[in-house]
Amino acid sequence: MGDAKVTIKEIARYAGVGTTTVSRVxxxxxxxxxxxxxxxxxxxxxxxxxxxxxxxxxxxxxxxLLGFLTDDVATTPYAVDIIRGAQDVAWAHRxxxxxxxxxxxxxxxxxxxxxFRERAVEGIVYAAMYHRPVRLPAGLDGLPTVxxxxxxxxxxxxxVVPDEVYGGYHATKAALGAGHRRIGFINLWEETxxxxxxxxxxxxxxxxxxxxxxxxxxxxxxxxxxxxxxxxRENYRHTRELMALPAPPTAIFCGNxxxxxxxxxxxxxxxxxxxxxxxVIGYDNxxxxxxxxxxxxTTMQLPHYEMxxxxxxxxxxxQGRTMAPVQMALPCPLVARESV
Numbered sequence: 001m002g003d004a005k006v007t008i009k010e011i012a013r014y015a016g017v018g019t020t021t022v023s024r025v026x027x028x029x030x031x032x033x034x035x036x037x038x039x040x041x042x043x044x045x046x047x048x049x050x051x052x053x054x055x056x057x058x059x060x061x062x063x064x065l066l067g068f069l070t071d072d073v074a075t076t077p078y079a080v081d082i083i084r085g086a087q088d089v090a091w092a093h094r095x096x097x098x099x100x101x102x103x104x105x106x107x108x109x110x111x112x113x114x115x116f117r118e119r120a121v122e123g124i125v126y127a128a129m130y131h132r133p134v135r136l137p138a139g140l141d142g143l144p145t146v147x148x149x150x151x152x153x154x155x156x157x158x159x160v161v162p163d164e165v166y167g168g169y170h171a172t173k174a175a176l177g178a179g180h181r182r183i184g185f186i187n188l189w190e191e192t193x194x195x196x197x198x199x200x201x202x203x204x205x206x207x208x209x210x211x212x213x214x215x216x217x218x219x220x221x222x223x224x225x226x227x228x229x230x231x232x233r234e235n236y237r238h239t240r241e242l243m244a245l246p247a248p249p250t251a252i253f254c255g256n257x258x259x260x261x262x263x264x265x266x267x268x269x270x271x272x273x274x275x276x277x278x279x280v281i282g283y284d285n286x287x288x289x290x291x292x293x294x295x296x297x298t299t300m301q302l303p304h305y306e307m308x309x310x311x312x313x314x315x316x317x318x319q320g321r322t323m324a325p326v327q328m329a330l331p332c333p334l335v336a337r338e339s340v
Contacts, residue, residue, distance in 0.1 A: 006049040009114050009139075015043035020141045023117050066090050066312060067116035067124040068099045069109060069137070082127050082148055085308025093316050095122075102137070109137035117143070123315035125308065126150070131161050132198050144323055146311040149304070151327065160310045160328040164201050167300045167332035168208025168253075171281045174298065175251035176216050178340050180279060184242040184249035185209050185225045186235065186259050201255070202227075205283070209253060224249055228259060235262030243270055243278070251279035251340070257289040260297055260339075279340040283332075295338035303330040 008026075012019045017036050024032045025040040032040075043049075068086055083099060090097040098119060100112035116124060117139070124143055128134055128150035136145065136152070147159035175183045187206055189197040210220050223245060226238035235254075239262070242249055254260035260282035267278055274280050274295060282290060282299035290297040310328060 006047045007114050008117050009110075011040065011043045011047060011049060014047060015039040018141070019114065019117065019139050023142060063120040063122055064095050065119055065121045066095055066097050066315060067112075067119075067121040067143075068097050068127065069112055069116070069124055070099075070101050070127040070129075071104045071109075071134075072101065072129045079127075079129055079149070079304050081304035082308035085305040085310075086125050086148075086312040087308075089309050089312035089316065095316070097312075106137060110139055113137055113139040113143075122319060125311040125315065127308070127311075131164070131200055144315055144318065146314050146323070148307045148311040155327055156325055158314060158323050158326045158328075160307045160314075160330060161200070162302050162307070163329035163331050164204025165208040165211070166329075167283065168205030169212045170208070170332070170334050171205075171253050171283065171300050172209045172212035174281060174334055174336070174340055175253065175279055176212060176218075178251070178275075178279060180249075180251035181218060182247060182249045182251070183209075183213070183224065184252040186238045186242075186252060186254050186263065187225060187227050188230060188255040188259075189227065205255065228255065230256070230258060232262045232265075235259045236266045239263045239266035240270070243267070243272070249278070251281070253281045253283075255283055257282040257284045257286045257297060257299055260299070261289055261293060264293055275339050281340060285335050290335070290337065293339070298337045298340045299335050300332045301335050302332055306330050 008019050008022045012022045015022070017040060021032060021036055022040055025037050068083060087097045098116065098121060100115070102109035102112060124140065124145045125148055126136060126145055127148040131149050133153050134147065134150040145157055147157055149161060151159040151161060172183060188202050189199060213220055224242065226242065228234045228238055239252065242252065252263055254263055260280050263280055264274060267274060272278050280297065282297045285299045285301040290299050307330060310330065314323070314326070
């Protein structure tokens, strides 16, 4: 069998050990029993495996490579900035970023981890499209890993995420600062049958909205808050319901830019002008929506680039050390345009 066709997983299967043990043997790691080391070495010999990348790089202490593994970030136009942020940090340290997109397929993710191990990456950034809890793919044990735009439920690995409370607070504050006192909020997914959606954006942005009202001496009103499934029909309906209230809002904070786009349409049908009659604030700063709407949309910027940058920097700064499971939250700044 040629060495190009042999993977660490095959060596592990042949030797009856885990991939982490194989990686430790290849790296001459001290914490491997003599018996397991012997089995791995016999498997390497039997399979004619020659780990050229490892021989050239890991034995010398550095491969100059970072891995970037994602479920589907690489296919989203705005979240690709996470990759750009990580890559800029890698280049600044004369390192190369290897990117793999599993498309949500666990087998593809595990295969990518195998490749990262064979290439002797010095750490991995694991990123998600939406801010949410995740489960890491098998095989990452022993590889320094930092999560971007996601986190583990038990918070056992370092992560960097958007500060959703900050975003909700400052979106509402922008409307308050423009003189609005009745501010509607079309939030994202609604709880159904007692099941709580695992998206921190829903709850964090709502807390920020409530806190901003409180800080300005205003009472929170359930009637001004709607939860949408994000379909155009629902976004449109919620906007019309808000404007049909006896005391309608003069500003509407939308859970994302797509909601804001549908909100614009409903307001136009009602003969209302943005921002003359009703101010609108979005979230995400999706360029083709925010800049394509007339007037252009004031919205909150998700810090994708900054999250990728922070994750890669934290990996590099902690090379050779045990990483503390820091849980970092980065602010979502306001991008002021013409809709407030």
